[in-house]
Amino acid sequence: MKALKVLVKFSFLAFFLSLASLMAIGQEVNKKREQKIVSNNLSTTCTSLSSLFHGNLVETYEYSFNSVINNEACHSSASTINLGCLSSSDNQSWFVIEIVKNGDVSISFSNSSAYDLDAAIWGKVLNGDLNNFQQALSTVPIACDYSASNPLIIIPNAKVGELYILLITNYSNVNTEITLSQSPRDNVYFKYLCPENLNRAGNITGDNTYKSANRISSDETIENGKILYSAGNLIELEPGFEVKANSIFKGEIEGCERSPKFGSLVIQPGPADGKDLDVNSISPEVVAHYNNDFIDPYAWTQNGSSNIKRVFIEFDLSTIPINAIIDSAFLDLYFSKSLTEQYSIFQGHYGQNDLLIKRILSPWQQTTFTWNNQPSVTEINRVEVGAAITSNQDYPGISVKNLVQDMLGVNYGFSIVHKYETPYKITCLTSSSEVNPAIRPRLRVFYHYF
Incomplete structure (x- = not known):
């Protein structure tokens, strides 16, 4: 610890x-x-x-x-x-x-x-x-x-x-x-x-906990209440120790220190359980693309009109205790070769494509998601990712520790957008529908709790 x-x-x-x-x-x-x-x-x-x-x-x-x-x-x-x-x-x-x-x-x-x-x-x-x-x-x-x-x-x-x-x-x-x-x-x-040793005597009422690093000895009378003794090595109940009716006594060998429990979650969903999509501004009432094998934050022009794409992705964090403390969390995103094969105009990441990753504040569904009803997001603890160095690079190990901490208990996922939503730029990423399971979006979380 x-x-x-x-x-x-x-x-x-x-x-x-x-x-x-x-x-x-x-x-x-x-x-x-x-x-x-x-x-x-x-x-x-x-x-x-x-x-x-x-x-x-x-x-x-x-x-x-x-x-x-x-x-x-x-x-x-x-x-x-x-x-x-x-x-x-x-x-x-x-x-x-x-x-x-x-x-x-x-x-x-x-x-x-x-x-x-x-x-x-x-x-x-x-x-x-x-x-x-x-x-x-x-x-x-x-x-x-x-x-x-x-x-x-x-x-x-x-x-x-x-x-x-x-x-x-x-x-x-x-x-x-x-x-x-x-x-x-x-x-x-x-x-x-924490006292090394603790001696208890007399009468006691009410609920309380008494802790010692080594030993607790007691000849007290618990008149009315719930009493816990927690000692590191030994609890000695001396002659005269008594628990009256309607009272509860418990002893445990644990001592003062509450040792943390550690856990981790690595989640990389596929087509059946993944939840991700991209939505574009040029068709604000059209339901978003959520079956594609790629997701691509994007700012371009189409037929002379500006078009902006934003990505939304959610991972299931329900197995993490709500009182957990996040020690580290990493979002792994991967380059989509499939996008460049389907759309030859794009050869890979392009332009000043710095990314912002933000926390989503309200629920959303893939089947009804449009540009006009996209959920709100917060700037608090947002993560900035610098522009791509190569046109086909992956984005492994993006630290999202504080975002994940904020998501415990109320989780609607991440939004991924370009920092500068002006033409011309694109970031080509795989989705949970990518054929190769090794390069689907992945979240790794490491935490402790008591």
């Missing part, structure tokens, strides 16, 4: 901070929300906040965790923290974000029950050194959101190597699973603090 290349890295050290340690609040960044104290169940002894910035960090590419309720854990801070808009100090989970690509970073939060979450972020941490975290937390948060719906936090103009500190609070004080994400998904991976 460490070998996978990523653009933005989130380092997450999950921990909780007590109400008592956060009462000193400095300058506000906007109007604070109403203070709500959800519980007096605060630990009498709190461990140091600074100790939670160092430890056993585990990597994952997506991160979901159970919310804190009733302030069931506590950590203290040696200095004041400016909470900005977050007047509520309860049920806090903190994380560290490391930036590895320049640009704006948008972080969103969702939860399984749509309960009220709040969030704030501080930084950048001086010199990228977490030993300076106190200084960052004493300043006004650079972003703060206490909207009742899922909060959104934006880090403007982030630079490679910068560290930021993120806080999420469960204002609702209700059990829920929280998921952190960033768009696009494949630009981030998460690292969070």
